[in-house]
Amino acid sequence: MSTTMRFMDVALEEARLAAERGEVPVGAVIVHRGEIVARCGNLTRATSDVTAHAEVVAIRSAGEMLGSERLCECDLYVTLEPCVMCAAAISFARIRRLYFGAEDAKGGGVVNGVRFFDSATCHHRPEVYSGFSEKAAETMLKSFFAERRQR
């Protein structure tokens, strides 16, 4: 298995754990020099914090662990296309590479919506790679919302 798929599998596992907690199933992993320094899923409900998307929680956690706001040598893996809040956080943190799974036509901010990294007010653009385990990521989200609609 490639390194990328191995880290994306950890992100998918975090998404599964998020769903079990009743959170929207999105998971993220931050890797620094080949080692995982943060792994987490959405925490918005548990923490009453609307900003606690998986990517933001991972960036906070990696910043704390590495003792720096800037995560220049870090790569971020996330199961869903980041929203614009997370895209901006990724840019501010100087993340080197972003790998994401499924696209998010309704809420994404990277290849959908305002495409923040391509805008004039974006001052750092990570390398972006997508389409990893996108079916698994999408299926998990669809099941989650289908179950909630039935309640």
Added chain:
Amino acid sequence: MSTTMRFMDVALEEARLAAERGEVPVGAVIVHRGEIVARCGNLTRATSDVTAHAEVVAIRSAGEMLGSERLCECDLYVTLEPCVMCAAAISFARIRRLYFGAEDAKGGGVVNGVRFFDSATCHHRPEVYSGFSEKAAETMLKSFFAERRQR
């Protein structure tokens, strides 16, 4: 003094305190039913958290205090035009009204940059009012950056 200017003065005081701590001088206040439920300045350096802009810290803090991710009856006062990360957080939190001081041509995301609230992927738009104490907010930012350049 109008209520708006009173709350903006508290935000300016938080910006001043942020500058004293060596943080970019931006301050924010969240008001719920006429009462301040969160007041803070930027905390990015102190917490090694690139997402700890004044608005995000205030939204987290108000969410925790009110026990809810959604801050539907809350108004947010901030000394500088929010960046797109903060604009998205304000939208996700369902903030009712946003009052800001100075515009931010380089980093703003409300009336500059990607103008997030006007985009198709923005699903809640607060009422937006601007131009309160903008000179005071601008002067504080300019002095802060001028001092740092001299070091």
